[in-house]
Amino acid sequence: MKRSVLAGVFVTAAMLASPVFATDNEANLCQINLDKINNSKALLATDTSGKSGEIDTAISQAKAAHAADDEKKCIEITSKALQDLQNLEKGGNP
Incomplete structure (x- = not known):
């Protein structure tokens, strides 16, 4: 009986804490x-396709969202x- 109660407490604690970990993981992935x-x-x-400006804009938008x-x-x-x-690195035109 003690084991099942203890297991239930751990499962409940893990479930309650998981949204916090998800938020931290998202912040880490963003960074x-x-x-x-x-x-x-x-x-x-060395980019001649014009993607450099788009990437700079994306960086600004991402930093603002962060x-x-x-x-x-x-x-x-x-x-x-x-x-x-990655597409630029491969020589492709994204």
């Missing part, structure tokens, strides 16, 4: 994506920018 984009700026120096605690929007913006950077 990680921004760091990856900033580390890829050298690639943008500052407003809209982590989902920040992740959405930075994920697209990272995909565009």
Whole structure:
């Protein structure tokens, strides 16, 4: 009986704490994506497709979303920018 009560307490605590962890993970992913984009700026120096300006705009929008605690929007913006950077790196036209 004690084990099942203890297990129930742990399960309940984990479920209540999970939204906090999700928010932290989103904030971390947003910042990680921004760091990856900033580390890829050298690639943008040789860009002739005009994507450099779009990436700069995306960075500004993502930072604004991050500052407003809209982590989902920040992740959405930075994920697209990272995909565009990967396409540039491959020589493709995103």
